[in-house]
Amino acid sequence: MKIEIDKHGRKLYKFNHSVAQGGYLYAHKTKDGAVMDKAGLKNLLETIVKKHELFDATIKVYDSFFFLFFMFKPSLKLQDLIGSIQESSVPFGTWDEDYIWTGGYDLQEKFVRKDLERFGYNYEEG
Numbered sequence: 001m002k003i004e005i006d007k008h009g010r011k012l013y014k015f016n017h018s019v020a021q022g023g024y025l026y027a028h029k030t031k032d033g034a035v036m037d038k039a040g041l042k043n044l045l046e047t048i049v050k051k052h053e054l055f056d057a058t059i060k061v062y063d064s065f066f067f068l069f070f071m072f073k074p075s076l077k078l079q080d081l082i083g084s085i086q087e088s089s090v091p092f093g094t095w096d097e098d099y100i101w102t103g104g105y106d107l108q109e110k111f112v113r114k115d116l117e118r119f120g121y122n123y124e125e126g
Contacts, residue, residue, distance in 0.1 A: 023107040027100040060126030
């Protein structure tokens with residue numbers, strides 16, 4: 001895989017048989033409004049990033065919500081990733097049934113900051 005910056009300043013991911021741009025966002029909130037151990041949850045998410053070979057990952061954990069911005073190899077089974085996140089995060093809070101899975105414009109810090117601001121979160125606090 002090769003990463004380049006295109007003429008618009010966005011990252012371009014070139015794999016052997018495909019090209020991708022942007023990234024993905026997984027976000028989940030607690031039912032009761034409290035992540036029990038924010039540092040522990042962040043460490044867990046860093047382990048998941050390594051296990052599933054995610055790249056350009058940004059992890060932000062807040063009092064009742066966490067965000068995971070990332071890109072993945074085309075061979076990754078998304079259900080495995082989502083299942084891994086949900087099963088492993090159980091000890092850190094009572095999680096809502098619903099979660100957010102969506103595409104992101106770009107994974108560079110300036111774009112992640114804008115996304116978090118749009119959701120009402122401060123980049124520095126997570």
